[in-house]
Amino acid sequence: MKKASDNIDKIRHSLSHLLAIAILEKYPNAKLGIGPTIENGFYYDFLLPEKISDSDLPKIQKRIIELIKQNLDFKIKKVTPSEAKKTLKNQPFKHELIDQLKKDKKDITLYTTDHIFTDLCAGPHVKNTKEINEEAFSLQKIAGSYWQGDEQRAMLTRIYGLAFNTKEELDLYKQMLIEATKRDHRKLGQELDLFTFSPLVGSGLPLFTPKGTILRETLQKFVNELQEPLGYQRVTTPHLTKPELYKVSGHFDKFKEDLFHVKGKGNNDNYDIKPMNCPHHTQIFASHLRSYKELPLRLSEFGVVYRNEKPGELQGLSRVLSITQDDGHVFCSENQIASEIINMFKVIKKIYETFQMPLETHLSVHDSKDFSQYLGEKKVWDKSINILKKTLKENKTDFTVDEGEAAFYGPKIDFTASDSLGRKWQVATIQVDFNMPKRFELSYIDEKGNKQTPVMIHRAFLGSLERFMSIMIEHFAGAFPIWLSPEQIRIISVNDKVSTYTDKIKQTLKANNIRVEIDKSNETLGKKIRNAEIAKVPYTLIIGDKEKQANNISIRSYKKGDLGINNLDDFIKQITEDISKRK
Incomplete structure (x- = not known):
């Protein structure tokens, strides 16, 4: 079992406080929000008397460097x-946080930076800026953020920072950001005609084009081919449900702010739009008396669910209102848990090996200091955790x-995949x-x-299909392997004289289940x-008089360039093998 080092988090957290010092020196009446660590860095939110821009950041950074050198x-x-x-008397946002900590009966701690600056903070921090x-x-960069994420509250200025242990790590990360910008799935999705958004439909509600739909269905087919030999059966559940379903499951109280509500024609016809599939699947299990001989009962569904996200949180396919959830639920006896999980491991390993994405495994457990946010008894949780371990x-x-990091109803095993840029998802x-x-x-x-x-046992192999597509688009920079590519072959004719021959090639390719235009x-x-x-497009076939007369094709690969002339049958044999092996 590995233990993650928290030293870099201490460094990032301490830098957020140094950032606050630099801002207060320039704007003594600035109001402080929060300054947490995030992946690869930190940020701090401020209510400032005037607008600042990215052009102000070099001066602020220079001051932070001066503070670091003071060995605070x-x-x-x-x-x-x-x-x-009393200590933070002119900081209203901090007072709100203090009141919440008091209400939650949590410890209140202050961190002081060498008598220069004191902040409300639980830590941890470095001992000294050296x-x-x-x-x-x-x-x-600089961005805007509403206080507490509430659009009715003040808009704060959020300053983001990057932080690593070495300059080399920082430089590599900056280079990765440049490459990531080129691969942005929102940009490539439009360029490759995979999906679109319409203001008439609404933000966070993607519309998938024919090519995008092929990509979605190919991913679904891949998962189904792996899971159905293990006994998974596909089910379909409605998009609406009575609120009582989620009140019984516990989701209503936990996520009521994230639900969409619908009023029917009757006086008591209130419905919620489905935010998850698992409670529905329990009712399929409960539809008739079950015998131990039916267990494990394995149900799967690519079910569309809906989450009422705030507009500022929506981002391309990464964060949407309409989510196609790759859901599976296994109902089993306690002594069947381990074998079921091992079978799931095998599927997960196969999927991410195919995509050439190394995996890290995390055991997500409850917060040992606050069990009140979870369902059930602690002894049941301890048993679940021990089974997973x-x-x-x-x-x-x-x-x-x-x-x-556990779900509110139980512990979980989470898998993090590294993409071609080294980013973890x-x-x-x-x-x-x-x-x-x-x-x-x-x-x-x-x-x-x-x-x-x-x-x-709840399981998802891909997670949200929309989010997974965004990862795949950026992982492959839109240049999908041939088995996944919506358009596998494009035929280009040199002149109209060869149109009959190109049509014949297309028909032959389509007869071999190859996607061709x-x-x-x-x-x-x-x-x-x-x-x-x-x-x-993975392969382009260039057809002219010479190719027609010889009954051949000229092949051009997206990745390797000109491959020369070949026989169509041999070419089909090669690529159908690559497709079947998902190369």
Whole structure:
């Protein structure tokens, strides 16, 4: 079992405080929001008397470097709410946070930076700024953010920073950001005609084109081909439900702000638009009396769900209102949990090996300091965690324990995949749930004729299909492997005389289940070839009089360039093998 180092988090957190010092020196009446660490860096929110821009960042960064060189100490002090408010007397946002901490009965601590600056903070921080490499951080950008994410509250200025242990890491990350901009799925999605958004439909509601739909369906087919031999059966559930379903499951109280509500024609016809599939699947299990002989019962659904996200949180396909969830639920006995999870491991391994994305495994458990936000009894959670730990160890899987990252109904195994730029994405998940079956009073008859409560295993191999597509677009920079590419072959004719021959080639390719199009535009040959390259089509076949007479094809690969002349049958044999093996 691996343990993640928190030293870089201390550095990033300390830099956010140094940023606050630099801002207060320039704007003594600035109001402070929050300044947490984030992946690869930190940010701090400020209410400022005037607008600042990215052009102001170099001066602010220069001041932070000067502060680092002063070898400033960070010291923590536990205080009462009144003491905290007195210390931060002119900081209304901090007072709100203090009141919330008091209400939640949590400790209130202040961090002081060498008597220069004191902030409300739980830490942790470096002991002294000499632990911070002044060459390994950089202020990145400025953005706007509503206080507490509430559009009715003040708009704050958010300053982002990057921070690493070494300058080399920082430089590599900056270079990656440049490449990531080129691969942005929002840009490529439009250029490759995969999806679009319409103001008449609404933000966060993607419309998938024919090519985008092929990409979606190809991913779904891949998952189904892997899971159905393991006994998964596809189900379909409605988009609406009575609120009572989520009140029983516990989702209503936990996520009521994220639900869309619908009023029917009757006085009591209130419905919620489905935000997740799992409660519906419990009702399929509960539809009739089950025997132990039916277990494990494995249900799967690419079900569309809806989450009421705030407009500022929506981003391309990464964060949407309409989500196609790659859901599977296994109802089983306790002694079947380990074997089911191991089968899930095999599918997950196969998927991400195919996409050439290395995986890291995380065991996400409850917050040991605050169990109030979770369903069920702690002893049940401890049993679930022990089962997952044992299964991971028996499967010889290295894993990191992430406290506080569990689902509200149970612990889970999360998988993080690294893309071609080295970025990490949370993808697949496996969650063991003893609580939901109990809340729905699910049961089966065991070997002795007694009623037993099944265990429910939630699993997603891809996660949200929309988000996974955004990852794939950026991972491959839009140049998908041939099995995944919406358009696998493009035929280009040199002149109209060969149109009958190109039509014959297309028919032959389509008969072999190859996705093919003919460019019948009036553009020049060079422009047609360039358009195929822009569209990132894996193979382009160039057909002229010479190819027609010889009954051959000239092949151009997107990745390898001109491959010369070949026989069509041999070419089909090669690419159908690549497609079948998902190369």
